[in-house]
Amino acid sequence: MIRKIKETLEKEDLSEKEFNAIALEIFEYQYNRNRFYKNFCIKKGITPGNIRNFKQIPPCPQRAFKYFELTAFETKKPEYVFVSSGTTEGLRSKRYVFYPEIYDNVIYKSFKKFFLPDMDKIKIFVFFTDFQEFKQSSLAYMYKRIFEKFGKKESAYFYKNGKYLFHEFLKKTKKEKEPVAILGTSISLYHLIQYLKENKIRIKLPEGSRILDTGGFKGLKVVVQQRDLYKSYSELLGVDEKFIVNEYGMCELISHYYDANLKFYFENKNTERIKLSLPFLKWRIVDPDTFEDKKEGVLIHYDLANFDACIAILTEDTGIKRGEGFVLKGRVQGFDLRGCSLISELNLKNSGL
Amino acid sequence: MKSKELKKLPVKQIINFISEISANFPKSKYVDYIAERISKNTDYSEEMVKTGIKNAFLPYKNKKSLKKLLRYEIYNEKILDEWVKIEKNIYLKAFSPDFIHAIFSGNIPGIETQIIFPALLSKTCIYAKPSYKMHIFFKEFKKYITKNFRKLSNFIEIEVFRGDDEDRLKDFVKDAEIVVVQGSTDTIRNIKRIAGEKRVIDYPTMFGAGFIKRKDFNERILNRVALDIFLYNHRGCMSPFVIFIQKGIDYEELTGIIDKNIKKLKKKFKAKEIDLNERIRRRQVIDTFLFEKDLILKDRDFKFIKTPKIIDLFFPGIIQIVYYKKPDNILEALMPFKNFLQAFAFSSFDKKIIESVAQKTSCIRITEWGRLQFPPLFFANKGSFGIKQFLKFCVIEK
Structure with missing residues (x-):
């Protein structure tokens, strides 16, 4: 098998x-x-x-x-155990990975096809925890693999010991002459944008630079619309919106979806923002x-x-069919239901499940 | 907000106002507009919204009942207006806060009356944060009051914002003396965290249940059960989440008849499809339970699960069917959840079952099937009709 x-x-x-x-x-x-x-x-x-x-x-x-x-593989020891970021009363999804080489291959192929179709390596700037600090995160693992495989020598992480290193990022990008790729969660990049706004900073990253973000905005205390955030990426970082790609994955799934706009751009197609993946998904x-x-x-x-x-x-995500792909509409919020719905949430854990 | 004006109004006049409002508002064009707008924003049909509002105002129409309610709650309504001599040289008066901050869940159309009218009866103004999707109710209600009851026009102020906007919530409760909140356990927990040391009066999630005896297994009863399930899309604390069925009734037949009746009600009320997000969560919850639990699922419009005992699965659209042999089995089955039961329905009066449920659980309403969703005025939510909770009493000893 x-x-x-x-x-x-x-x-x-x-x-x-x-x-x-x-x-x-x-x-x-x-x-x-x-x-x-x-x-x-x-x-x-x-x-x-x-x-x-x-x-x-x-x-x-x-x-x-x-x-x-x-x-x-109930009796086999997994190489990695990844847990979800979302919780239900403290419970997180667990995903056991027994064959990391398969996972790696999926990561490489998807990233190359949808985010880096025009080059083999790029300077990668990551706004997320290093895998060494957060070994249960499939996202941290994915970034690590991407960083090692596709990152040029000057690539760097800008989140360390629980702090964003925005100042260092600005210093580094100031002198930048070649395209860079910024990777992070939507929340971490939202914080970057807030930092730029508060300090009235506007930068223009070199042409061909791109952004890959992932995840929603759960946990933020303000309501953020993705389209507004992308507009801000474009205005404050100088990245063309066609070069902004959202990745959609989940801890429970090995494969990922990507916005296909960047891929379409290099294929001279209409740069519609729809989610696509590799043929085995x-x-x-x-x-x-x-x-x-x-x-x-x-x-x-x-x-x-x-x-x-x-x-x-079966996900908790809603989507709309568009063309050959789909548009992700959102994730059903865990605790946002009206009515008597939550006694179960409180005690499900204790009910034998 | 001018609470002084409200404080000056005699309680008798307030009772008259409430009675008039309750008689006329549900028939007004305001309600037509509310129904139209809420129906656009939610999965409630216009008919459901109108029914909800009508039923919510109905108990407050009768002046005598309102007076009686006050007397049950505070013995003498005049203490709201003046110092009343209660014994030789002892005078009593009730004082209410200038205003309360109320956060509404909006799971049932018209449920707001359960806070609005007790507040009004106690001469307390309301700063309201309505449910985001149903805030039009408050807007129109305020318009109606302002136009027709000028003396009450400053009684309600409204702030509309999304419940997940924590900054706005913090700002909203900043100056609050008392915060009243309806909603899920999670919402209440969040509000309590934000409110800090402030007094929070909460109306958390509860559930309804009921039983059907073998001798009552007929179309009329099952039609009433269907109404209690169907109305307001099986949301709210009155909805039957657990139905006890006496052994000998066929599960397939039972769910089939209820489902058929629900389909008829859907037509009658021009029901819309239940919110997609809710259906997704319902599917996740129920399918996760199927991994281990000994359940038999009837996957109809509403989901019926046959289970040997109540499971911790109180979710809109999911009805647990628990078979019982002896009447005692009902209370036994309810015991793990005794602190969550709010309303209980019977197919025919059975003193033993009813007494035991009333005595041993948190249940505060027992009624026949078909009436679970229509609480009367004398419905002591959390042990109080809602007026006293805002009041402070003071005596003068001369």
Whole structure:
């Protein structure tokens, strides 16, 4: 199975038929190797023998990763254990990574295709914790890998010991003559923008510079719209909006989506901001009650690289179909419901789950 | 806000005002507009909003009942106006704060009356932070009051902002003496954190439940159950989250009939699709439970789960069906959640069950099916009708 996955992930193209066949094989593999997931599938009335299409695979709710060890290798020791940033009453999703080389390959291929299609290396400036300081973060891991693989010698981290190093960043970029890539979460880059605004600083990064941000704004005490933030990136850092890319991933998933605008730009296409990924990651937008395909609804991901956990993930994210991709609309806020909804949230942990 | 004007009004006049408002406001064009706007902002249909508002104002129409309410709460309503002799040489008067800061959850249309009228009866002005999506209610209500009851025109001030804007929230409660908050446990926890040492009167999340006896298993009862589930999209503390079913009733048939009745109600109320975000969370919650729990899911418009005991899954749109053999089983099953139960419905009066639930749990309303969502005036939320909580009493001993 591992060899087969590795071969599949190397492919530039994957037909629907090929994808389907491997997806069903992985489903069977996971069904037989994870008792929790098996129980769930049985309750849903689905077993490996009675489905023919990968869309029928019961998608594992993202939330279940907070309560269960969802891995196809229950007895094997993982190389890494990543946890989600979002919590439900202190619980975080856990994602066990047994084959980091597969993860690395997915990171490299996606980043290259969607963020660096025009060059092999770039100066990378990261506004996030170094992986050494935060070994449970899949994002820190991803940045580390990107930094090492694609970063030029002068690349640097600008967040250390819990502090942003904005001043050092400005010193470094002042003399900059060649394009740079800024990587960070939307929140960390929001703080950068606030710093520039408060100090009335406006810089113009060299042409070809780009920004990759990720994540939402949960935890910020103010309401921020992504489009306003991107406008600020453009105005205060001098980066063309076509060169601003949002990456969408989650701890529970190995593969990632990227805004395709930069890729489209280099292909001389309309630089529409839609999310795309590599061929081994498919998605559906469905109605959460009926699971029928919809133009707007909740996202389900089918990731062949997730062979060691659950191939199908039912997210808490809403999206809208656009062209060959989708636009991420938002994440359902965990504790924002009206009515008597939260007694369960308080005590779910103690109820045997 | 001029609280002095309100303080000067005799309570009798306030009762008259409340009665008039409650009789006329729900019929007014203001409510048509509110319904239209709320329906655009939320998943409530116009019909649902109008029903909610109508039912929320209805208990306050009757002057005699309002007076009776005050007498139950403070024994003599005149103490709100003047020093009243209660014994030889002893005089009593009730004092209310100039204003309260009230944060509304907005989960049910018209629920605001449960704070507005007790505040008014106690001669307390309100600084209101309405629910963001339903703030139009307050705006229009204030317009209506200003136009028709000039003496009350300064009684309410409104600030509209999103609940997750913490800076605005801090600013809002900065000068508060008393903060009243309706909402989820998380909202209340957040407000308490922000309010610091200030007094917070909270109305946290609770749940409704009820039972159906085998002999009452009929279309009429199940239609009433459907109404209690359906109205306000199964939100709010009165909604039945747990239904106890006497053994011998078929689960498939039961959920099938309720579902069919809900479909009829959806047509009648021109129901809209329930908010996507809520449905996503509901799916996440229920599917996560399916990983381990011994549940049987009926995945209908509303989700029914058959479970041997109550599970900690109180979520809009999810109804737990728990079978019982003996009446005692109901209380036994409720005990782990006894502090969260607010309202309880019966299919036919059973003194033993009702007494035990009233005695041993936090339940404060027991009613027949079909009325869970219509609390009467004498509904002592948190053990109080809501007036006394704003008051301070003082005696003069001459």
